[in-house]
Amino acid sequence: MRAASASGVWGFWFDVVRNLFGWFRLVGREFRTRRGRFLVTSLPMLWLALFFLVPFLIVLKISFSQAVFGQVPPYTALVEHAADGAVSLRLHASNYAMLLSDPLYVSAYLKSLLFASVSTGFCLLLGYPIAYGIARARPSMRLVLLVLVVLPFWTSSLLRTYALMGILKANGLLGQVLSAIALVEPGWGILYSDAAVYVGIVYNYLPFMILPLTATLMRLDFTLLEAAEDLGAKPWHAFMRITLPLSMPGIIAGALLVFIPAVGEFVIPDILGGPDALTIGRVLWIEFFTNRDWPLAAAVTIAMLVLIVAPTLLFEYVENRRADQEAANT
């Protein structure tokens, strides 16, 4: 009995693992065929469809309904079956009209874009020299440095943001140090200000800038810099004409990795920002949890997505066309 039940449990996992290996084998064998390629791409496609596309469509659907309070779910149905058997589809555009008409939303979007773009700029300025240093370090040292960059992730972002409160508040650690060297008056602090939000975002997202930059800079052939100097370029010119253009893929990847989540960031402006640091993330929270207006919250989300995705897609399109043209020249 016992043996049978054990074989039942273990047999199940055994089958799972075996099927998984079978799948890999199949993919490996048919990798070059159409079917093989389809199998390889089907897994990420399925994942994205289940966990991105379907939720997105649900949110999109909700954004076109109207809020109804006191019922579950708290919004009107999009598709209704009338008594006479007809099916009616009701789309409410009022939520989107609201986003445009109420200056609160427009200013929240602008504020979010400002926070995100300035923070991305600071991350780049801080992250580039760090990434350059890591890329040029000895391989053994490089690993240590990379671990140190990632190490803060071992602690929850929320905890680290709360810790920043203690540093940035009036008479906090930063204020004490700066007043000790007589740079500021005692009692100085920047908590609950835009500056604190910038500090928080830059601190939290810096690794996302450093990692892709390091990867790109590590692939850079440093003989190219020697060649540039040999041809008469001073170190600064060699950097501007060789290193910087060749590290562009890393800069773009890092900037997107920082910019996109920073636009929707809720926790950092909520904890560190003042009342006027009203970002799109905070507006979303208020609409959803305080006002319980699901459709409006959904519309805010969709608008934010369009705002972020549009430039990304445009960039992808331009980049692909450039790559295609280059390939066509061959």
Added chain:
Amino acid sequence: MNATPGNPPATEPWRDPAAQPFVRIEGVTKTFGKVYACDEVTLDIYRGEFFALLGGSGSGKSTLLRILAGLEQPDRGRIMIDGVDVTRLPPYRRSVNMMFQSYALFPHMTVAQNIAFGLRQDKLPAAEIRDRVQHMLELVRMPQLGDRKPHQLSGGQRQRVALARALAKQPKLLLLDEPLGALDKRLREHTQFELVNIQERVGTTFIMVTHDQEEAMTMSSRIAVMDTGRIVQVSTPAVLYEYPATRFVAEFIGGINLFEGRVLSSDEDTGMVRIQCDHLEAELLARHTDPLPEGTAVSIAVRPEKIDVHEAPPPRGTVATENVVEGRVADVAYLGDVSIYRVKTASGAIIRVQETHVARSSEPHYDWDDTLWLSWEAASAVVLTA
């Protein structure tokens, strides 16, 4: 530089005591940790030379080239180029350009932009840059390919772009790090001559680093052989081949037979040295200009192609049979133009012999286990004491 008969210093300035060297390397020493990459290297190179630094890996030849380019700083010593001390100048202030072994072409720039890079640094007018780039493209025979990116070129084309880029600034001195190292054998032979051709046309002094003795012999006016950071011998290819100064040079340049022995006697008037060779269990004769004291340990070096082969014992007493050794054929290698025989003597030593195929024949002349008599002139043997 027109060479007129009876005026050899024009083409061989190193023989002219009055000639001023163009590049002077004085006591240059460079260490990496405890390893001496360059150890007290002193070398004079003259204007218009195609000079080769030849050596195995770790011989310090590449480090010396990088010191000339300014990419490394020597610990001690001085580099003078055209009478100016450049030892402490950074690479971008030297009128020296380098062709890198990996070519180091900028992947994000077109061929024309690559060639123009150095000219742009000098802030030349755009029209002049365009003309110079086109001129360089024509020099390396690829005038139509200026708009290509490096990844769209073949290995040979990339090599030519690297050369054009390094020459575009009309440097006083061009450094080439294994310029043909990345090319396949056929292309390499072709490019050797092309490179020499271009050097003659532009008249720039070339210093090349190579580990390939054939490449160095074909292309250069003089060769410096390097070993573990030191210069062992500096000579023309012919002198290096016929009169190697040490065992290292003798073995590095071409194939050679080395026999160890001790001096029995040496005749100061004829320069003839009698040597007891334990290796061959024979007494050998060789010529050496300086008298050697009795008992000196020496090596006798004989090139395989300087040994004559006989199927019967050759008559003694002629110049050609000053040295005769008997042996059996142990190995035969037919190479088309020549055959190489490895002949084993009674004492167990192996002698390499090369026979040129003058007459057309599908067979090597001699077969395994044939008994042969090998002979060579005393003047063909080199006596090495180091």
